[in-house]
Amino acid sequence: MKLGKRPLQRPRKIWNIDNTANQAGDITHYTTLDIQTSGTRRTIQFLVTNIGNEDIILGYPWMAAFEPKFVWKYGAINKKELPIILWSVNPSIPGKEPITAQIRGAKNDHRA
DSSP: OOOOOEEEEEEEOOOOOOOTBBBBBBBBEEEEEEEETTTEEEEEEEOOOTTTTTTTTOOOOEEEHHHHOOOOTTTTTTGGOOOOEEEOOOOOOOOOOOOOHHHHHOTTOOOO
8 A cells, every 4th residue: 555654662463363473474563544434534553564465454443433333234334434534644655645545345235
């Protein structure tokens, strides 16, 4: 995603869901992003590591900050929570506009 990143004071260990060590090793950097959900905007720090094919995982800090609603029957976020918009607060390319990403959900999802 080419977002500006900063080093952590202390690296953090990361484990996969099966309790094995992650191939990418310790997490050594973070990035700060502005994130908007349901019209509410906050600044949150995200840890940076290789997570395979995914660009970003919205985890506990995002859930705690926004308390989003889910349609548990379909394992999907409620459409009233969308779009989720991310802005880089320190883009990696000086003189360019901040990098913006939007998460709108899959075409065939079952949002209420």
